[in-house]
Every structure is written in structure tokens, then in C-alpha cells.
Amino acid sequence: MGPRRHRAATPLSRRRGRPAERAIATIEMAILTPVMLLLVTVSCQAALWQEADHVALAAAESGVAAGAQVGGSPAGARGEAISAASQMGAGVLISPDANVTESGGLVTVTVTGESEQLVPGIPVSVTASASAPIEGLPA
Numbered sequence: 001m002g003p004r005r006h007r008a009a010t011p012l013s014r015r016r017g018r019p020a021e022r023a024i025a026t027i028e029m030a031i032l033t034p035v036m037l038l039l040v041t042v043s044c045q046a047a048l049w050q051e052a053d054h055v056a057l058a059a060a061e062s063g064v065a066a067g068a069q070v071g072g073s074p075a076g077a078r079g080e081a082i083s084a085a086s087q088m089g090a091g092v093l094i095s096p097d098a099n100v101t102e103s104g105g106l107v108t109v110t111v112t113g114e115s116e117q118l119v120p121g122i123p124v125s126v127t128a129s130a131s132a133p134i135e136g137l138p139a
């Protein structure tokens with residue numbers, strides 16, 4: 001068996017395509033990277049908003065339970081809703097507030113606040129309400 005012969009190496013430009021084709025791939029990445037980052041940021045912001053909405057609803061339900069029970073008061077319902085929102089939503093639901101109304105034998109608690117922001121300057125407000133009949137002894 002004789003000595004092995006190697007083929008001559010092909011120039012780099014022939015192996016990887018023409019320079020114009022390589023430039024197009026670079027331009028595509030320069031356009032797609034910011035779009036992908038924007039999609040990830042929007043997805044994360046939507047998840048934070050949804051979590052804040054769930055916290056606001058849970059706080060409203062907690063407040064309505066306190067306000068609808070026998071001996072419950074609107075002030076007690078408001079305090080319970082704000083306390084629950086502060087405990088459950090620390091870092092997710094910012095500046096929670098509650099509004100309590102009683103009418104027609106129903107107590108309604110509405111919790112409002114803002115979701116955590118990934119992009120400063122774009123407020124994302126959250127509002128959730130819960131209602132329940134006021135408990136009492138039959139007349």
C-alpha cells in the first residue's frame with residue numbers, strides 16, 4: 001500500500017457559501033433577536049399580571065367572607081381584604097386598595113392595585129370583585 005494522498009483544502013469562501021449569503025444570516029439574527037426578547041418580556045409581564053389578578057380575587061373573596069358573616073362590618077371586610085392582599089401578593093400586587101359596598105342583602109368587595117412592572121412607565125392595573133349574601137338569623 002502506498003502513501004496516502006490528501007486532497008487540497010478548498011478555500012474557506014467556497015465551503016461556507018458566498019459572502020452575500022453570510023451577510024443575510026447576520027442581518028436575520030440582528031432582526032430576530034430583539035423580536036424574541038420582546039416576546040419573552042411580554043410573556044413574563046402577562047404572567048405577572050395574571051398572578052396579581054389571582055391575588056386580588058383571593059383577597060376580595062377573603063374580605064367578602066369577613067363582611068358577610070354574622071357581626072361582620074364593611075370596615076372589617078376592607079381591612080381583611082387589604083391584609084390578605086398584602087400577605088399573598090407581596091411583590092406581585094402593588095398598592096392594593098379595597099372598596100366595600102352593601103346593598104340588597106349582598107356585600108361586595110372590590111380590590112384594586114397594580115401589577116409588578118418589567119418595563120417602567122407602563123402601569124398594569126388589576127381589579128377583582130367578589131360578592132356574597134349577608135348572613136343573618138331568620139326573622
